[in-house]
Amino acid sequence: MNKLALLTIAIATTHTAQADVEFLHWWxxxxxxxxxxxxxxxxxxxxxxxxPSPVLGGGGDSAMTVLQARAIAGNPPSFxxxxxxxxxxxxxxxxxxxxxxxxxxxxxxxxxxxxxxxxNKSDNGYVALPLTLHRLNWLWVNHSLLQQLNQPVPTTWxxxxxxxxxxxxxxxxxxxxxxxxxQIAQLFENLVIATGGVEFYSxxxxxxxxxxxxxxxxxxxxxxxxxxxxxxxxxLDDDKWDTATTALANNQALFQLGGDWILGELMAKGxxxxxxxxxxxxxxxxxxxxxxxxxxxxxxxxSFNAQQASTTANLLADKQFxxxxxxxxxSIPVRMDIDINHYNxxxxxxxxxxxxxxxxxxxVPSMIDSMAVNPVAQQAINSEIFRFxxxxxxxxxxxxxxxxxxxxxx
Ligand code: GAL
Numbered sequence: 001m002n003k004l005a006l007l008t009i010a011i012a013t014t015h016t017a018q019a020d021v022e023f024l025h026w027w028x029x030x031x032x033x034x035x036x037x038x039x040x041x042x043x044x045x046x047x048x049x050x051x052p053s054p055v056l057g058g059g060g061d062s063a064m065t066v067l068q069a070r071a072i073a074g075n076p077p078s079f080x081x082x083x084x085x086x087x088x089x090x091x092x093x094x095x096x097x098x099x100x101x102x103x104x105x106x107x108x109x110x111x112x113x114x115x116x117x118x119x120n121k122s123d124n125g126y127v128a129l130p131l132t133l134h135r136l137n138w139l140w141v142n143h144s145l146l147q148q149l150n151q152p153v154p155t156t157w158x159x160x161x162x163x164x165x166x167x168x169x170x171x172x173x174x175x176x177x178x179x180x181x182x183q184i185a186q187l188f189e190n191l192v193i194a195t196g197g198v199e200f201y202s203x204x205x206x207x208x209x210x211x212x213x214x215x216x217x218x219x220x221x222x223x224x225x226x227x228x229x230x231x232x233x234x235x236l237d238d239d240k241w242d243t244a245t246t247a248l249a250n251n252q253a254l255f256q257l258g259g260d261w262i263l264g265e266l267m268a269k270g271x272x273x274x275x276x277x278x279x280x281x282x283x284x285x286x287x288x289x290x291x292x293x294x295x296x297x298x299x300x301x302x303s304f305n306a307q308q309a310s311t312t313a314n315l316l317a318d319k320q321f322x323x324x325x326x327x328x329x330x331s332i333p334v335r336m337d338i339d340i341n342h343y344n345x346x347x348x349x350x351x352x353x354x355x356x357x358x359x360x361x362x363x364v365p366s367m368i369d370s371m372a373v374n375p376v377a378q379q380a381i382n383s384e385i386f387r388f389x390x391x392x393x394x395x396x397x398x399x400x401x402x403x404x405x406x407x408x409x410x
Pocket of ligand 1: 058059060261293369
């Protein structure tokens with residue numbers, strides 16, 4: 001047989017050794033893509049080719065809609081990014097490969113935080129692979145613009161509003177935020193914590209208790225959201241969260257409020273954090289750790305069997321990979337046995353604040369970012385908050401009535 005024929009067979013053989021796995025996700029920003037490259041490399045180094053299926057839309061609402069459509073059509077991806085209670089909802093449908101054998105091999109019961117276990121383990125054992133722990137109650141500060149205004153970093157919303165008003169009157173965009181429901185609702189979530197404290201936040205936004213929703217405290221939080229809406233006049237090119245981060249990084253905005261995926265974005269841009277852009281707890285949320293967690297579910301189909309799922313999950317459960325992925329993503333590890341001393345100072349602070357919040361029972365799930373209620377109620381409430389922010393005619397009463405109606409139908 002001539003050399004060309006042998007070479008062709010060799011290439012063909014090599015190629016079939018590389019199984020393709022399709023991953024549905026919403027990591028489309030520069031920083032998220034950099035983290036995704038770590039995941040891609042981990043699989044490639046083990047003869048698995050990743051076929052990413054990105055769905056635009058930070059926060060994942062669109063991605064979850066696409067995932068449902070694909071599952072109903074009997075054409076699910078091999079694995080998908082997912083968060084919170086949706087994991088057990090998908091498990092209940094019975095189309096997930098469990099990852100219990102991987103959990104046992106990696107001793108997840110011993111090395112994962114209890115809240116990580118609670119989110120990813122159902123009565124059927126581990127049904128999702130936990131990957132990141134993000135903190136949402138972060139205020140990102142452009143230090144040079146704050147210095148220009150000769151102001152200290154705000155620790156109360158009273159100080160926050162006054163420095164934002166000063167920025168606006170000085171021609172500086174006070175707050176970079178994309179006008180999307182989940183981003184605006186994220187502002188509101190922080191105002192609820194600041195106004196009523198973490199127990200009130202849990203009753204009103206996690207448990208959706210009507211008497212907490214129909215309260216002067218929530219009205220006060222809505223009043224402050226209205227005040228924010230009158231202050232932010234974004235001239236961003238589009239409404240994506242990472243476009244807001246670009247404005248913050250380019251000295252076109254004083255603040256951005258949001259999860260530490262923003263840190264991943266800033267690091268990917270080569271911004272020096274925390275010296276150029278600083279990270280601080282959002283005003284009046286000190287001691288609180290408002291979190292979300294990215295997990296992966298592995299979906300049964302003709303093209304992705306239990307063995308393939310187990311092989312893929314085993315690689316993504318690897319400690320070194322998890323350590324490197326979180327380092328780049330801006331999050332902290334979901335497992336207790338990873339040394340993060342070489343991580344960014346903001347991640348080290350996040351880790352320390354998380355441990356303290358656990359001790360003081362002040363670690364709470366983000367409702368607006370899929371960690372507390374079912375996606376229908378979450379998206380409906382986010383939309384009502386967004387309407388109130390956009391429509392200055394809408395009253396607090398109207399919004400409160402609508403949120404209660406959603407809560408009671410939940
Ligand atoms: C969150 C997700 C993060 C980050 C963010 C912005 O829901 O957990 O990983 O990507 O959306 O898209």
